[in-house]
Amino acid sequence: MCILSLLSSEAMYTSDIIDKLKTSQLVVVEGTLYPLLTRLKNAGYLEYFWMESNSGPPRKYFKITGSGLAFLQELKESWKEINDAVALSINHTNQ
Numbered sequence: 001m002c003i004l005s006l007l008s009s010e011a012m013y014t015s016d017i018i019d020k021l022k023t024s025q026l027v028v029v030e031g032t033l034y035p036l037l038t039r040l041k042n043a044g045y046l047e048y049f050w051m052e053s054n055s056g057p058p059r060k061y062f063k064i065t066g067s068g069l070a071f072l073q074e075l076k077e078s079w080k081e082i083n084d085a086v087a088l089s090i091n092h093t094n095q
Helices: 002-007 014-023 030-042 066-093
Strands: 046-053 056-064
Touching: 002 014, 002 030, 002 056, 002 066, 014 030, 014 056, 030 046, 056 066
Parallel strands: none
Antiparallel strands: 046 056
């Protein structure tokens, strides 16, 4: 969900995704991120394109698809339901 959310605002290079996740206190290493990006691409939620780089070979940038945006919305709704249920449970036990 976090990766799709990041890519919903702009296309990103893999190291940009890792940096943004670190900024959000989510530490992800390349060995974990690449398989996840591949699964999301194979599911039709992401696509990629190559862009020339000033500092070496072309870079692969990932961007979200229309299906990815729809899936992200479903994930956000599920996350809200989980958060609401946990909050209700916590509030109930604190009374």
